[in-house]
Amino acid sequence: MVQDKGNKIAKYILIGLGALFIIVMLVIPLVTVLSYSLREGWKVFYDAISDPYAIDALKLTLLATVVTLIVNTFFGIFASWGLTKFKFKGKQIITTLIDIPFSISPVIAGLVFILVFGRIGWASPFLSAHHLKIVFAVPGIILATIFVTFPFVSRELIPLMQSQGNEEEEAAALMGASWLRIYRKITLPHIKWGLLYGVILCTARAMGEFGAVSVVSGHLRGKTNTLPLHVEILFNEFHLTAAFAVSSILVVMAIIILVLRNIVEVRVKKEE
Amino acid sequence: MASLINRVKSKNNNIIPGFGLSMGITISMLSLIVLIPLASVLITMGGMTFHEFWANVTDKMLVSAYKVSLTCAFTAAVINGVFGVILAWILTRYDFPGRRVLDGFIELPFALPTAVAGIALTTLYSDTGWIGSIFAKVGLQISYTTIGITIAMVFIGIPFVVRSIQPVLEKLDRQCEDAAMILGASRTRIFFKVIFPEIFPAALSGFGLAFARSIGEYGSVVFIAGNIPYKTQIVPLLIMGKLEQFNYAAATSIALVMIVFAFVVLFAINIIQSQISKRAQG
Numbered sequence: 300m301v302q303d304k305g306n307k308i309a310k311y312i313l314i315g316l317g318a319l320f321i322i323v324m325l326v327i328p329l330v331t332v333l334s335y336s337l338r339e340g341w342k343v344f345y346d347a348i349s350d351p352y353a354i355d356a357l358k359l360t361l362l363a364t365v366v367t368l369i370v371n372t373f374f375g376i377f378a379s380w381g382l383t384k385f386k387f388k389g390k391q392i393i394t395t396l397i398d399i400p401f402s403i404s405p406v407i408a409g410l411v412f413i414l415v416f417g418r419i420g421w422a423s424p425f426l427s428a429h430h431l432k433i434v435f436a437v438p439g440i441i442l443a444t445i446f447v448t449f450p451f452v453s454r455e456l457i458p459l460m461q462s463q464g465n466e467e468e469e470a471a472a473l474m475g476a477s478w479l480r481i482y483r484k485i486t487l488p489h490i491k492w493g494l495l496y497g498v499i500l501c502t503a504r505a506m507g508e509f510g511a512v513s514v515v516s517g518h519l520r521g522k523t524n525t526l527p528l529h530v531e532i533l534f535n536e537f538h539l540t541a542a543f544a545v546s547s548i549l550v551v552m553a554i555i556i557l558v559l560r561n562i563v564e565v566r567v568k569k570e571e
Numbered sequence: 572m573a574s575l576i577n578r579v580k581s582k583n584n585n586i587i588p589g590f591g592l593s594m595g596i597t598i599s600m601l602s603l604i605v606l607i608p609l610a611s612v613l614i615t616m617g618g619m620t621f622h623e624f625w626a627n628v629t630d631k632m633l634v635s636a637y638k639v640s641l642t643c644a645f646t647a648a649v650i651n652g653v654f655g656v657i658l659a660w661i662l663t664r665y666d667f668p669g670r671r672v673l674d675g676f677i678e679l680p681f682a683l684p685t686a687v688a689g690i691a692l693t694t695l696y697s698d699t700g701w702i703g704s705i706f707a708k709v710g711l712q713i714s715y716t717t718i719g720i721t722i723a724m725v726f727i728g729i730p731f732v733v734r735s736i737q738p739v740l741e742k743l744d745r746q747c748e749d750a751a752m753i754l755g756a757s758r759t760r761i762f763f764k765v766i767f768p769e770i771f772p773a774a775l776s777g778f779g780l781a782f783a784r785s786i787g788e789y790g791s792v793v794f795i796a797g798n799i800p801y802k803t804q805i806v807p808l809l810i811m812g813k814l815e816q817f818n819y820a821a822a823t824s825i826a827l828v829m830i831v832f833a834f835v836v837l838f839a840i841n842i843i844q845s846q847i848s849k850r851a852q853g
Contacts, residue, residue, distance in 0.1 A: 306758055309758060310661075310665055312658055313660060314661050315660050316654075316666055317662075317673070318673060320654045320658065321673055323679075323702070324722075324726055324729065326676065328688060328691040329683070331680070331700075332687060332690075370600075370666040377597050378600075380589055380593040381593035381596075381597050382597070383587075384589070385587070387594075391600070393597065397605075398603065399609065402787075402833045402834065403787065403829075404789065404807050404810075404829055404833070405787070405789050407787070407830065408808065410612075410823065410826055411608040411609055411612060413814065413819070414608070414614070414819065415607070415611050417819075419819055442604070446608070449604060449605060450842075454685075469586055472586045472588055477588065480589040501703045503574075504681075506684065507683065507684025507686070507687070507790065508792035509765075513790075513811075514811065514814060527684045527687070530684075530686050530687060531794075546690065546691070550687060553683045553687075556682045557679065557682045558675075560678060561575065561671075561674075561675050
């Protein structure tokens with residue numbers, strides 16, 4: 300290929316512009332979190348992250364994330380099976396409906412659960428008759444988190460399984476293998492990295508969800524506060540260092556997720 | 572054997588087991604978690620006259636919030652469009668030290684919790700922050716203005732544009748470029764005449780996704796916006812405000828407007844994407 304001097308200059312200018320953009324827009328905010336969290340020393344940092352409210356918030360975030368992962372992985376496995384191994388009418392409609400949570404503002408995701416389970420909600424008479432509480436309580440937080448991350452796993456699996464075809468599964472079925480056996484022995488080994496990739500993306504979003512959870516939480520400290528909500532409270536009360544210290548836990552989790560994502564992504568490309 | 576498969580297939584549609592089970596689970600979970608809660612918006616709207624709805628969605632404060640949300644999201648999407656093309660280009664076409672790291676960083680806005688991004692950007696661009704203090708010297712305030720909102724929207728939107736364009740650039744056949752170069756076309760000319768038309772639909776689709784996401788985004792924008800009525804209030808923030816006043820009718824009306832708007836944008840993106848796949852096949 301022809302290479303000239305102007306070409307090289309253009310190359311360096313473009314790389315410089317791109318790198319500058321990433322540094323200013325993405326790297327510096329990340330450095331801000333870490334440096335502000337430590338600006339008053341390790342003691343203040345440690346006190347902020349070992350505060351009982353912060354620990355409760357961390358526990359709730361982990362609980363909501365784990366439940367969300369179980370539910371959405373379960374859904375993703377069955378949805379991707381039904382939507383890639385069979386031909387039927389209305390398949391496209393179901394695929395589109397599954398993606399709805401992606402296109403909806405997180406605030407609206409929270410709002411819909413208030414409209415179902417809240418004081419004016421249509422399920423409210425039933426709930427109060429049975430002394431159940433969903434919104435402004437832990438179940439609401441988990442539900443809202445499941446809603447916003449609902450498509451993540453199925454969305455990774457569907458294109459992957461489509462590209463792999465059905466021949467092996469058909470052969471196994473003809474030989475009389477059960478569904479579970481086919482899935483464990485044939486399908487799963489082909490899609491395991493794709494599944495893991497979806498789970499990783501789902502984790503990232505679930506642990507950081509703010510808008511939807513904020514609507515249904517009611518902000519009860521020690522009870523319905525997740526880590527991102529705890530960050531908000533600290534920040535709004537001008538406990539800047541503490542807010543950033545708690546944030547740094549989330550930043551570390553985000554960085555681990557990013558590294559895992561990049562490792563797994565290479566494997567997924569091989570599966571395709 | 573093949574004829575056997577075909578015979579069984581034509582009768583049962585498929586010999587693979589698990590159709591009833593998997594679609595049963597899929598449809599019930601989809602209904603319980605997404606569709607029924609979402610239908611509550613329409614149920615709540617049912618108890619409202621059109622006049623009430625119209626009054627709710629044309630409230631003066633809300634109209635100014637539409638303007639803020641739309642202009643900031645549009646500006647941010649344009650900025651992301653430009654830098655998205657540059658980033659996708661250098662990540663696919665050039666080899667340089669740190670390319671993998673740069674590529675990994677693009678995904679940061681997806682992985683970083685929005686509230687953390689929000690407080691980091693607010694502090695960074697406030698009058699005492701590292702970047703904000705530089706602009707404060709020339710009298711330009713960023714945090715708690717529409718500039719700040721736009722920056723937060725650039726932050727959350729950039730991965731959408733880069734990740735839309737990257738695969739198209741990777742698959743692009745370089746023969747056309749080489750041919751154009753042999754024929755004596757300049758680099759700039761080749762980019763705008765040969766490459767740009769190819770990546771334009773992908774860029775537009777990324778632009779649309781970033782735009783739609785920015786309109787609905789809450790966590791990373793709410794802190795830097797500062798919630799000043801008629802100036803820096805965004806639409807999701809007003810839904811939140813109505814909820815805090817227990818004005819569910821108004822909150823639901825605004826939500827409906829946002830849902831319809833998001834669907835229109837996504838519908839447009841789908842049309843663009845179907846054209847991309849047509850082009851890829853043809």
